[in-house]
Amino acid sequence: MxxxxxxxxxxxxxxxxxxxxxxxxxxxxxxxxxxxxxxxxxxxxxxxxxxxxxxxxxxxxxxxxxxxxxxxxxxxxxxxxxxxxxYCANLKEHGHFYCRQCGSVHDIDLPSGQPADLGLALPEGFRVDQLDVNLRGVCPECGAKQQS
Amino acid sequence: MxxxxxxxxxxxxxxxxxxxxxxxxxxxxxxxxxxxxxxxxxxxxxxxxxxxxxxxxxxxxxxxxxxxxxxxxxxxxxxxxxxxxxYCANLKEHGHFYCRQCGSVHDIDLPSGQPADLGLALPEGFRVDQLDVNLRGVCPECGAKQQS
DNA sequence: CATCTTTTTTAGAATAATTCTTGATATTAA
DNA sequence: TTAATATCAAGAATTATTCTAAAAAAGATG
Known part of the structure; x- marks a missing residue:
């Protein structure tokens, strides 16, 4: 067991x-x-x-x-x-969403592949080896509460 | 003057x-x-x-x-x-690149438009009002130094 | 202009998260 | 078992930042 x-x-x-x-x-x-x-x-x-x-x-x-x-x-x-x-034990490549109302943090999948795939206009010569994406806004739970 | x-x-x-x-x-x-x-x-x-x-x-x-x-x-x-x-006086929407060798910070243009345009698979119900993109790697100057 | 009010500045104390230090404890190697 | 190394723990130290309270500056009013 x-x-x-x-x-x-x-x-x-x-x-x-x-x-x-x-x-x-x-x-x-x-x-x-x-x-x-x-x-x-x-x-x-x-x-x-x-x-x-x-x-x-x-x-x-x-x-x-x-x-x-x-x-x-x-x-x-x-x-x-x-x-x-x-601290986060999710090892898949992902970004984070922070709800500015309840403070919760949600994992957000990133499109797999290189950072360039994010559509970033990276000038010549930069070698990227880590990508960090943070979003801020209102999560579904808080959004729903507000409507009602 | x-x-x-x-x-x-x-x-x-x-x-x-x-x-x-x-x-x-x-x-x-x-x-x-x-x-x-x-x-x-x-x-x-x-x-x-x-x-x-x-x-x-x-x-x-x-x-x-x-x-x-x-x-x-x-x-x-x-x-x-x-x-x-x-602190950064560049008001255009942009992300940041941090050189892990020299510690410099560079502005990186983001594709204009909504965060969704970044290709993020955002689940239903999240309302995003801020996007924060950080890249880490080696800047052109440090990359060039290393080659020689 | 003199005075009153509000805002801003300043110096230093306070705070909060994290790291450092050092000695105790546990684990592995011989 | 003994020695060597790794880890744990308690509290001190550090660092960036915020708070506090009093002084200074700016603006408004009579």
């Missing part, structure tokens, strides 16, 4: 050791937390979720774990302006 | 008062600084540039002025991850 978590754990273990890192209970819990509820929590939010099952963990450790997960590519940092960094 | 600065000043004056704000020597100088050298400086960098002609200005004032300029729409804030906010 609970094959999903076992499989997830195997991926984590493999990926960590590929980066010369050890699998620890803390990393596992932090990773599980991100995978279980994929709503782009801040480090602080992750901290309070993890504390529920591991009350002795410290915020510094959560930051450390998140950093390692980002380093080994299992987790992405998501930033909007200078607000707290959020 | 110096018609450009006079014209610029007139625009600033008009725009400020449209927002119920006064034209001050500090705001004028901060705005001029951004318009004169359009390289996306941080507040701190603006501060040190402004100090050259106005040695008594304080950093808080620079922050205040920048905030007002942003409020009244003459200046845009530009963020990359959680680094210091940068």
């Amino acid at each position: 609970n094959g999903i978590k076992n499989q997830r754990q195997a991926v984590l273990d493999r990926t960590l050791s590929r980066s010369g890192l050890r699998m620890t209970r803390q990393r596992q819990t932090v990773y599980d937390t991100l995978m279980d509820q994929r709503d782009h929590p801040t480090a602080d939010e992750v901290f309070s979720r993890v504390k529920r099952t591991m009350p002795t963990i410290s915020l510094a450790t959560v930051y450390n774990c998140l950093e390692k997960l980002v380093d080994c590519g299992l987790v992405r940092q998501v930033n909007r302006d200078r607000e707290s960094t959020r | 110096n018609g450009i600065k006079n014209q610029r000043q007139a625009v600033l004056d008009r725009t400020l008062s449209r927002s119920g704000l006064r034209m001050t020597r500090q705001r004028q100088t901060v705005y001029d600084t951004l318009m004169d050298q359009r390289d996306h400086p941080t507040a701190d960098e603006v501060f040190s540039r402004v100090k050259r002609t106005m040695p008594t200005i304080s950093l808080a004032t620079v922050y205040n002025c920048l905030e007002k300029l942003v409020d009244c729409g003459l200046v845009r804030q530009v963020n990359r991850d959680r680094e210091s906010t940068r």
